[in-house]
Amino acid sequence: MPLRIKSQHAISNLSPPSQIPRFPITRRGRGGGVQNLWLRGASLPLSRFPLAPPHRHFLRSLFQAPPLLPPPFSLSPPLQTFLLHLTTRSNKDSSFDLGSQPDKAEVEKLCKVINESVFSDRDMDLLLTECAIGPTQSLVVSVIDRFHNAHKPAYRFFRWAGSVPGFAHGPVTYNKILEVLGRNRQFEIMVNLLEEMGILQMLSMESFKIAIHSFAFSSQIKRCLWVFQLMKRFGFDTGLEAFNCLLDMLAKEKLGKEAQKLFDKMSGQYTPDIRTYTALLAGWCKVKNLVEACRVWNEIVDRGLKPDIAAYNIMLEGLLYGQKRSEAVKLFDLMKAKGPIPNAQTYTIIIHAFCKGRKMDLALSVFEEMRVAGCDPSVAIYTCLLTGFGNAGRMDCVISLLSQMEESGPAPDLHTYNAVIKLLTSHDMPEEANWVYKSMVQRGFEPSINTYNTIMKSLFSRHHEMGCRMWEEMSKKGVSPNANSYTVFIAGHIQHGRAREAERYILEMVNKDMKAPLIDYNKFVADFCRVGEPNKLEELAQKMRSNGKFESADWLSRRAGKVRVRPGPNHTIP
Template sequence: MGKNKKNKNKGKNKGWKEWRNNMVAKGTISKPNPEKNVDQNKAEEDIEGKEKGRNLSPSKALAGPSNPHKNVGRQNKEEENRKVKGKHSSPPKSLSGPSVSRPGPNAPLGIRPLSPIFSNPLPAKINALSFEDKVEKLSQVLADPNELTGLELVLDRSGLKVSTDFVEEVLKKSYKSGPAAKRFFDWAGLQLGNKHSPYAWNLLVDILGNTKMFDAMWEAVKCMNKEGILSRHTFASVFTCYAMADKANEAIMTFEVMENYGCPQDVEAFNCLLCALCRYRQTAKAQNFAERMEDRFPPDADTYAILLEGCEKEGDAARAKKTFGEMIVRLGWDPANTAAYNAFLGALCKGGQVDESLKFLHVLRSRRCFPDKSFYSTAIHALSLKNKVEEAAMVFDTMLRLGYRPSSTTYNSMISAYCYAARTEDAYRLLDGMVWNGAFPDSTTYNTIFQALIKAHKVEDASSLFREMTRNEFDPDSDSLSMALVMRDLNVATMVWKHISRKGVFPQMGVIALFVNSLCENGKRQDAKMCVEDMQEKGVEVSDEILKRLMMEKNERKDPDERSSKRRREHH
């Protein structure tokens, strides 16, 4: 039975071959080219072998077909076929870019050969671009994680020419692309003769540390040491990177091994370490290390200022008092130590001891030691948060009397304090006087006063301020919109709604429902309907509650006799 089945299949194959030969003779289908299939299979086998790790010899990779006459014959046949197909057939598309030969056994690891249809992410004539455009384009490529594979080959094929300034600018824009920045740095070094500038090296160290590539960072430090370009700035970057990664112990160990790399351990380097730790909220460890090294590195004014700034950042008033007392005992009252006084008073304010900071302010002034503008701004902000309007006004007046010009942020803090105390006249006075002191109102300024006026039911003032705010191209925030839409005066609410509709930014649906209800209750159903239709035209999905409210209003407006007859019909 198996033999009969085999003969049956053989007969089928024979019939299929006869049919195929007839189709070829008629010209319906083209004649198969076994040599082309063989060459294609060989190419696929070569690619598979290379992917598995079998390196092809350079002679085999670059060798052409074994029989050139077959190649010529095949090309002639293809040309004849194209002529037969007619002049309307489109020519074959040419491959973009030059052909790429297979890499030899010494090719760099991690670089896969690119296919002939590879599209280079860099433009073909990148060197013809301006300096800024080249930097921007290459930075975008380095920021794309998909371009890491074969990055060096991409750069080679682009023909990009680099310079020291170009490398520095690209590195400045690649702080989040550690691996790509490192590979570009190494590739560019081949063009520059491995002579990067010290600034480029420091940028690389900073980038690798920021992306937590600490092993590569230390390799770069070692290379800089061999070239004799290692400096305190390099170790300052290492301190900062470790502190940012919450590795205070590693930062301290780096300081201890500085001398092994030819950098002296001096007070400046010591303060750099403390500054890095305090900047990233590790003041306690910084202070413990400073006390441990007190005999070797006696703290100076900069040391105490750094430690007090750390206390201010963390709002640690108790530690700030202790450190300030030690500074006064060791250094005395020095009018030049303004940074330390600012940080100390600021730490008291942020630690919730604003009244205590004002007492110390009087003590400092009696010793002819004055803080600068930054403290007064911090104190005004802290007092406004505690709703201590009189104290904040006193500090604000003192600031002006000393010749300091408040910033817009300081003005906003003072205006907020006045508005919270319902002193809108004083808030208006500050608004009018901002420009004379070089500060300009912003969105926060207008929204704070606008909300205070609505709470105080000062409709005319609120309308006037709203028109001024929108004329100066400042938009009301969500709180201002909500308060305006639900207020009793529909004129202001309607004015605000027109602004909302024009901008296409709508508040929460609950606020809109209250506004629609208010319109309907005041006999303005048509206006409410127009608001809903306007939202629907802008693609806003209106809630069922609002639609039901409009339908209810419509039914209530019908003739009473018609409604009663309808109820009778429904009853029967």
């Protein structure tokens, strides 16, 4: 549906040459000047192409504000193909029968016992056994889901369930706890668990996908390679598709240099295809290294391979993020004139760049051009426009466009609602953010942990009780608080002078193996000084030591040495 906002700009077409473009590799010379280094071929610098006036200075103010949304990188062909391979290979593994849905009352009871064991001297295993609830596959998955941000209780529950007579973990429960360990960067435990899964024949392609993603996200390159070798050891396919997937995951985590090293090391074992080079291209573009990105692009051309639309889109986005704006425009116009024809992802990249630079008239111009070209704008593009209007301070357009989407389509998705809620809270509009949250829930969307954290922080800025209600609602929905949730919640208590409650949740947070929160400890100590307890931080540190949390205790002790607050008149802390 056309937007009810008009634009005054349009993008004109150029008439570039018909061959696949080549890119100069630009480096700075010894005297500070810029040198264009060319690979083989008779390419001309893109800067020699004429540039239409509307584009001469476009995107000049790009990249001044941090993006609200992640860059619109879609799944690249290596990952798309390999995920299809994963699905085919692991259908048998993932179809493991979970049985009927777990009893909600049993899930709640087990979760309550696990939470209470954090502050209890009694053993968690004994408390769980006393519940007299027999674990099932679906029950174990549901309970672990509740603690996906707290690996220690989740892993202890997983081990307890495996020790119950008559129950044995299956591939799904193993993968679930593997995912929790990866999320919390417990890599040593992950490695041991993967070995255990291999011995018990519980490994699946899904297991490898979780492991590679977790290791790549934390730059654990050697462990990524170890997973690759593990696949070989247990008879899984490690052909070119799997290798391309590994490169792609490294690229997605901004590890272009590491992906290139892996490619160079393994080049003798595989014959690279366009998907291999596309993954390398994405890796260098992600880290804004256009010298290497151009080298990879030119190598594609030299090898006689034809870049597909995915490669063009990645290069286009790399040029924009590398602030080669005129070259990006020329590549875009070249695609329109000679192919490959821009697709929805291409337009999304351009619109996202304009929105990021607060060039909303130009963004709307490309939006209209996209519709004329026969590409239906996706929800992601509408979300980009919403974000752009919000960053430009045009909150009336944000509310209007969101209402239009809800009434006429395309229907907002979870990312849309999260983006709007973040915009509203950043503009000090907590009531409106709460209204959008309620609308999202009414439409059947389950808020993410980030949604709760954002709204809770906004509500605490004005109302203590409303912030607490959001915490309670998060708990009722079965969403496990993460470190950021605790930090927001504890800071909210301190902000409203509830230091006693803050103390309780600091201990709860640390006992879940999370680090002590970064909060206003000066105010925290000041509140306790006023009731004659100036050494509260040291007391907290001592409690942590008695529970074996030595790292957090030492950190808090150092923090206590930096806090200097004079005791004021006595009063009671609520």
